[in-house]
Amino acid sequence: MVVSKGTTYEVDVQDRDYLRHGDTPLMARVFRPKGTGPFPIMVELHGGAWVRGDRLMGNEANEALARNGVIVVALDFRVPPVAPYPASIADIHYAIRWCKTQAASWNGRPESIGAMGTSSGAHQAMLVGMRPNDPRYAAVPMSNGATEVDATLGCVILVSPVIDPLGRYLYAKGLRDDVTPPAGMAERIPPMHEAYWETEEAMAEAAPNRMLMRGERTAMPPTLCMARTYEEAHPRPDLLQFIDEYRKAGGQIEFTIFEGEGEGLLRDLSTTVAQEALEKMTGFIQEQLG
Numbered sequence: 422m423v424v425s426k427g428t429t430y431e432v433d434v435q436d437r438d439y440l441r442h443g444d445t446p447l448m449a450r451v452f453r454p455k456g457t458g459p460f461p462i463m464v465e466l467h468g469g470a471w472v473r474g475d476r477l478m479g480n481e482a483n484e485a486l487a488r489n490g491v492i493v494v495a496l497d498f499r500v501p502p503v504a505p506y507p508a509s510i511a512d513i514h515y516a517i518r519w520c521k522t523q524a525a526s527w528n529g530r531p532e533s534i535g536a537m538g539t540s541s542g543a544h545q546a547m548l549v550g551m552r553p554n555d556p557r558y559a560a561v562p563m564s565n566g567a568t569e570v571d572a573t574l575g576c577v578i579l580v581s582p583v584i585d586p587l588g589r590y591l592y593a594k595g596l597r598d599d600v601t602p603p604a605g606m607a608e609r610i611p612p613m614h615e616a617y618w619e620t621e622e623a624m625a626e627a628a629p630n631r632m633l634m635r636g637e638r639t640a641m642p643p644t645l646c647m648a649r650t651y652e653e654a655h656p657r658p659d660l661l662q663f664i665d666e667y668r669k670a671g672g673q674i675e676f677t678i679f680e681g682e683g684e685g686l687l688r689d690l691s692t693t694v695a696q697e698a699l700e701k702m703t704g705f706i707q708e709q710l711g
Contacts, residue, residue: 427703430454432487439519440512440561442499447512449519450476450495451527452487458528461535461710462520463578465495466513468540470583470610471617472501479539482687482699489703492529494520501616506623507557513549514558517572522565533710535576535642537702539687540654543582547629550577551639576709578702579646580686585631585659587624590614592656600656610654630663633670641672645705647698651682677701 433453438446454460465483467474476495483493498512517534524531536546552558553572563570583589591597593610602610618624625631632639644667648660667674679686679694686698 428456428490429488430456430490432484434484439496440515440564447499447516448476448497449516450480450483452483452493452495453527454487454490454492456490456528459524459530459533460490460492460528461533461575461706462492462494462524462527462529463706464513464517464520464534464536464546465493466498466536466538466542466545467495468538468542468581469500470613471506471509471541471545472613474542479687481690482695485690485699486703486706489699491703491706492524492527505617505619506627509617510545510548510558510627511560513545514553514572515561515563517549517574518563518567518570521570522563522567530711533575535578535706535710536574537578537580538582539580541583543579544584544586544629546577547579547582547584547644548627550574550642550644551629551632553640573640574642576706577642577644578705579644580698581648581652581655582646582660583655584663585628585656586614586618587621587628587631588656588659589654590618590621590624597656599658603653606653630659630666633663633666639670641667641670643709644672644674645702646674646676647679647686647701648677649679649681649683649686649694653682675705 435451437449439449440447467478476497483495486493496516498509521531538546593602593606687695
């Protein structure tokens with residue numbers, strides 16, 4: 422499906438084993454435009470409250486971006502019960518470095534890599550973008566010894582992010598005065614937070630808005646954030662606070678709200694909303710990564 426007015430490409434799709442923990446491989450699905458390039462690269466992180474989902478969830482949107490001239494690398498990463506935080510972040514951090522070592526063979530630019538995600542995947546993209554040098558996240562060494570490669574990102578795209586894990590946890594449990602969750606959320610959402618984060622302290626420590634509020638010095642990659650008018654799983658005050666704190670700290674962030682309810686901005690590419698979102702993403706990637 423074509424969503425931009427520029428050149429469109431046929432796409433090669435390939436699954437790659439990018440990392441192994443013991444005998445268990447972690448897979449990346451690489452969507453590669455068939456052209457000379459060089460093309461920008463975006464690492465895509467699926468949602469699922471940090472405990473569900475896989476690299477296949479965004480297939481349609483990822484292929485659409487590749488047709489627009491963007492290499493997309495969709496990741497599997499460790500989730501509970503295999504491993505809690507920060508294991509998935511360490512896998513993602515490794516994958517970004519791995520992409521930089523593979524970029525030339527994909528007709529990509531190793532210096533032009535961003536990350537994007539939906540819901541909890543968006544949170545993880547932002548967390549790695551802000552903490553590219555955190556030793557916990559960089560704990561998995563490169564298998565080829567490429568120690569000079571880092572996980573610095575050129576940009577981040579957030580789609581309906583869970584930007585504050587603790588804020589969403591308290592919201593789901595009905596413990597906030599500023600927002601009220603829908604019926605049934607207290608039974609569904611908190612157990613997934615608890616499985617991944619284990620403690621409220623960990624949720625707060627890795628919340629980008631709280632990181633900025635407590636004065637943590639972070640990287641500030643240019644960021645595009647998109648959301649629907651109402652998203653019951655993502656309390657809006659947390660996102661607005663993050664955007665405000667990011668801008669106050671000197672970060673560049675563009676925020677677009679699409680009319681309607683629900684988190685599925687890119688779920689059905691036949692909709693006008695999805696078309697507009699993909700066009701905005703393509704333009705942002707081209708602007709930030711070339």
